[in-house]
Amino acid sequence: MGAGPHWMPAMARGFRNRCPHCGEGRLFGRFLKVRPDCEACGMEFHHHRADDLPPYLVIFVVGHIVGLGVLESEMRLDLPFWFQMTVWPALALVASLLLLQPTKGAVVGLQYALGMHGFAAIRRAGAGPAGAPAEHETEMRHGGRTDGRNGGSGRP
Numbered sequence: 001m002g003a004g005p006h007w008m009p010a011m012a013r014g015f016r017n018r019c020p021h022c023g024e025g026r027l028f029g030r031f032l033k034v035r036p037d038c039e040a041c042g043m044e045f046h047h048h049r050a051d052d053l054p055p056y057l058v059i060f061v062v063g064h065i066v067g068l069g070v071l072e073s074e075m076r077l078d079l080p081f082w083f084q085m086t087v088w089p090a091l092a093l094v095a096s097l098l099l100l101q102p103t104k105g106a107v108v109g110l111q112y113a114l115g116m117h118g119f120a121a122i123r124r125a126g127a128g129p130a131g132a133p134a135e136h137e138t139e140m141r142h143g144g145r146t147d148g149r150n151g152g153s154g155r156p
């Protein structure tokens with residue numbers, strides 16, 4: 001993975017609802033609906049495969065924050081029952097809704113940066129980011145599957 005865009009700026013752009021390639025165009029059309037391509041640079045997004053990684057990550061993060069809050073407040077504070085039964089579920093819901101789109105954007109940005117799935121084909125065709133096509137061809141030959149599918153949904 002020598003050439004190609006760095007994963008960090010690509011993920012940061014995706015997190016901010018920006019095209020991971022140019023950072024200008026918007027990545028999402030609707031809440032969690034990724035646009036087919038970038039309105040600014042034309043980079044195609046439709047072949048991303050974020051699948052259920054974004055919700056998995058969001059559940060992991062929000063679950064730890066809210067879970068810790070429930071435990072700590074239960075042990076240290078004398079909060080009324082109705083408070084515990086309303087604030088924590090509401091916080092979990094709001095935090096999840098706020099984090100889902102940025103997280104999905106970051107995952108798509110990572111797939112773009114790593115040349116995963118359809119993003120690899122774009123790079124090979126030379127329409128994508130500066131990469132070394134020859135190097136990727138070599139990678140493909142040694143790396144096994146080249147059809148951009150992982151054979152499953154990628155569930156853990």
Ligand SMILES: [Zn+2]
Pocket residue numbers: 019020021022023024025038039040041042043
């Ligand atoms: Zn773009």
